[in-house]
Amino acid sequence: MQSSLLRLIPRGPTLLAFGVLLGLICPALADLAHPMMPTTIFLIVLGTLLRIDGEAVIAALRQPSLSVLLPAVVMVACPLTIGVAGYALGLSPELALAIVLAVSAPPSSGTAAVARMLGFDGAVPLVVTVLSMVLAPVTVPLLAGWFGGLEISAFELALRLALLIGSAEGVAFLLRRHAAPMLTAHGGLVDGIIVAALLVFAVATMAGIRAQIAADLQAAMLCLVLAVACNIALQVAGAALLPGTFAQRLTVGLILGNRNVGLVWSALGTAASPRMALYFAATQLPIYILPRLIETLIGRDKRKARA
Structure with a gap:
């Protein structure tokens, strides 16, 4: 079992792209897996919290660019910019709100794992993701309330997010306290x-x-085009506008573009309209497929460097 899970890691980008396509090709399988969405979100958030390094967090807190600036860009600046752009483009209020909610989600909890799959440093995505998750119960409801149109109060949304994230944090705290050596030894697992x-x-x-x-x-094609364009725009902006090495800039791009939409989706529950759900589902395609393309580009770059 353990060796099987470990073998998933280097094949991660390909597997994640395959998962989306499998769900589309086999609707019955997608329907079977659908009730497990909240559980998988919990496991993903829990796994992210278990992989955080206390020393890395302390080091990040001493760097305002990581502890303040980047989380603020991720959780406030990006959704505001994308939301204003959506309304400026004349999108329907429902679709514009769906885009805002998707971008207001914290970075995907799997971003650190994906970064490590691609050979990048996973410490920065971990730290920014955890700090962003702390902000999410405050920033997501405020942004949703500001843009308006949800069939759920900001307080109820905040409470659901706090319970989902807080429960994972509680379990992570207990596991790290009572099984820290085992977690350190089996980080790959x-x-x-x-x-x-x-x-x-x-x-x-x-x-x-x-x-x-x-x-x-x-409508489906519009959601897909918008989801891919939004993800790519955020990744390019993160990679182009922020300083650092090529790998560091690509990592920041992943942080900005790949969001834990499932966290917000699960918290919304039935308050997410069918059109919102369609857009949220469309966001999964670039989240899972783009890392495979990045992996291909990195492989070509390495081959050119060796030549």
């Missing part, structure tokens, strides 16, 4: 569990999407 949970989540997010695509292909 935790990454494997995160990848497995991401794979199940990727399949689950496609539940009902094939039927929605068949019912309204134009």
Whole structure:
């Protein structure tokens, strides 16, 4: 079992892209996995918290660029900018709000694992993700309330997010306190569990999407184009505007572009309209497919360097 999970890690980007396609090709499998979405989100968040290094957190807190600036950019500046752009483009209020909610989510809890799969440093994504998750119960409801249109109060949304994140933090605290040596020795296994949970989540997010695509292909294509464009724009902005090495800038791009939309989606529950759910599902495609493309580009770059 452990060796099987460990073998998932280097194949992660390919597996995650496969999960989305599998969910679309096999709707019955996606429907079967759909009830497991909250559980997979919990496992992904828990795994991220278990992989955090206390020394890395302390070091990050001493760097305002990591502890203040980058989380503020991720959780406030990005959703505000994208939201204003969405309304300026004349998108429907429902779709514009869906985009704001997706971008207001903290970085994907699997970003650190994906960064390590790609050969990048996973410490920065871990720290920024954890700090962003602390901010999420405050910033997400405020942004949702500011843009308006949700069938759920800001307080209830904040409470749901706090319970989801807080429960994972509580379990992580207990495990780190009573099983710290084991967690240190088996960090790769935790990454494997995160990848497995991401794979199940990727399949689950496609539940009902094939039927929605068949019912309204134009709306589905619009959501897909917007989701891919938004992710790429954020990744390019992060990689181009912030300083650092090539690998560091690509890592920041992953942090900005790949969001834990499932966390917000799970917290919204039935308050997420079918059109919102369609957009949220569309965001999974670039989240899971772009790392595979980045892996290919990095491989070509390394081959050129050796030549």
